[in-house]
Amino acid sequence: MQQPDRDEILKFISDLGFVAGGVAPAIATVYESEYLSWLAEGQHGQMNYLERHIDVRMDPRVLLPGAKSIICVADRHAQHSRLKQSDEPLESPQGRRGKVARYAQGKDYHKIIKRRLFRLVDWLKENFVEAEFKVCVDTAPLLEREHAQRAGLGSVGKNTLLLRPGEGSYLLLGAVVTTLEIEPTKFEPEDPCGSCTRCIDACPTEAIKPWSVDASRCISYLTIEHRSSIEESFYAPMGDWIFGCDVCQEVCPHNQPTRRSSHLASYADYEPVNRDFDLLEVLGWDALDRQKAFKSSSMKRARLDMMRRNAVILAGNEANAQPALVDRVTVIANDSKEDVLVREAARNTIERCGW
Ligand code: SF4
Ligand code: SF4
Incomplete structure (x- = not known):
């Protein structure tokens, strides 16, 4: 089968407005024992769905048999230039208000990301009719953060969130698991935290x-x-x-807003x-x-x-x-x-x- 051009895929992802894109090999997690201990200690609370489909969660090749690659994408949902403004105390003439986490302030990110990932899949299908794809945005049993890190989208910090050094962690992730064999993007694991706590x-x-x-x-x-x-x-x-x-x-x-990060735009649909x-x-x-x-x-x-x-x-x-x-x-x-x-x-x- 003809090989897909990774750079063309990354260009398509960028044209779709994602702040970052990359490709990871579809391989099993390296954190299986940590995940199982976390579950055994009950740290997942009442999220019983995390106990189900563990074999699928641990290996994307169970989610999509024959999977070779995972195309990972990230959207920025908050603009650094606005962060101070949204941290103001929430008192209004009407009374006290309760805050909403930034990722949920705008329109439903599942739809915003999926819509564009389906466009990517449709485009790939034009040339690779026999290839199979599984679009995942948060709801499929896939350890998206680990695969995104492996695809070079950023590094996981001590708070377990994926962050892009100097650009922050206000990111939403999506992925396409596929049977296509795509050359992985560069993966240089780094500790973004150092001695910070x-x-x-x-x-x-x-x-x-x-x-x-x-x-x-x-x-x-x-x-x-x-x-x-x-x-x-x-x-x-x-x-x-x-x-x-x-x-x-x-x-x-x-x-923290810096001269550089203040200019980084968020995807328009996440307007609070x-x-x-x-x-x-x-x-x-x-x-x-x-x-x-x-x-x-x-x-x-x-x-x-x-x-x-x-x-x-x-x-x-x-x-x-x-x-x-x-x-x-x-x-x-x-x-x-x-x-x-x-x-x-x-x-x-x-x-x-x-x-
Ligand atoms: S882990 Fe983060 S999101 Fe959860 S309570 Fe602590 S500060 Fe808040
Ligand atoms: S340890 Fe510091 S740099 Fe690392 S995630 Fe936490 S706050 Fe960010």
């Missing part, structure tokens, strides 16, 4: 050990994936994060739509309100009761909570028709805050 020191829940995150303690997991009550010891560390958490990225030296939410409003949401707020967004993993649970907890993190918020939380705590998850958070908050 800023993310470890700043993590509000002490979830980070070098190159390992205990997801069951991570605010991102707790606010988005944890489907039952949140342990009270995590209430105060949640600060004002209603969906996700960016602390370990905000403190990273690679994410949901930067934050008014807590009182979220507490008053019904299913339709949530649906409207999350339209075109990747935030749909958080159910209505989870968002309201998070809002209740954040209300208690205000030194001088607005009377309207205190009243609302009190009504929730005493309403027998309320969702159990939200009511329990309200009762705990009232006790914790002495309201």
Whole structure:
């Protein structure tokens, strides 16, 4: 079979607006024992899907039999010149607001990345009709970060995120596993962290050990994936994060705006739509309100009761909570028709805050 030209593929990826592209060989992970220990220790919390299809997750050749290569891409979703602005305290005339992690502020990245990866696949199929492709954006059992690092897209930092030295970690990843044999891009592993421990020191829940995150303690997991009550010891560390958490990225030296990084543009479709939410409003949401707020967004993993649970907890993190918020939380705590998850958070908050 005729060989695909790697440089032409990389040019196509660049023309699609990805900030980085590369090719890795489709080989098994080198972190199988670490992954299995992480699962055995329960650090994945309630994300039971991570226990399934382990053979597939460990080797992309099980995901796509005959796979030879993985084409990896990355989008930048946040612009460095804007980072300071989005770190401002979230007080509005209407009241206290809960922050959304940057990756989820814009339109749904799954769709934005997949749409363009399917264009890449269609283009490749024109010349390689017999080749097979599997497009993966976050939802397939593929260790995208490890393959992206091997494809030369960046290096994994102590906070376990892929970062591009000097350009930061506000990246979203996608991949195409294929039976095509494509020459891999240069892979020069490097430690982007050195003696830095800023993310470890700043993590509000002490979830980070070098190159390992205990997801069951991570605010991102707790606010988005944890489907039952949140342990009270995590209430105060949640600060004002209603969906996700960016602390370990905000403190990273690679994410600080520099003259160079301030000029790096993000992909236009990630323009923030949901930067934050008014807590009182979220507490008053019904299913339709949530649906409207999350339209075109990747935030749909958080159910209505989870968002309201998070809002209740954040209300208690205000030194001088607005009377309207205190009243609302009190009504929730005493309403027998309320969702159990939200009511329990309200009762705990009232006790914790002495309201
Ligand atoms: S996202 Fe937040 S809670 Fe999770 S590891 Fe990073 S700093 Fe810690
Ligand atoms: S904050 Fe420091 S230790 Fe953490 S990922 Fe960034 S460079 Fe590495």
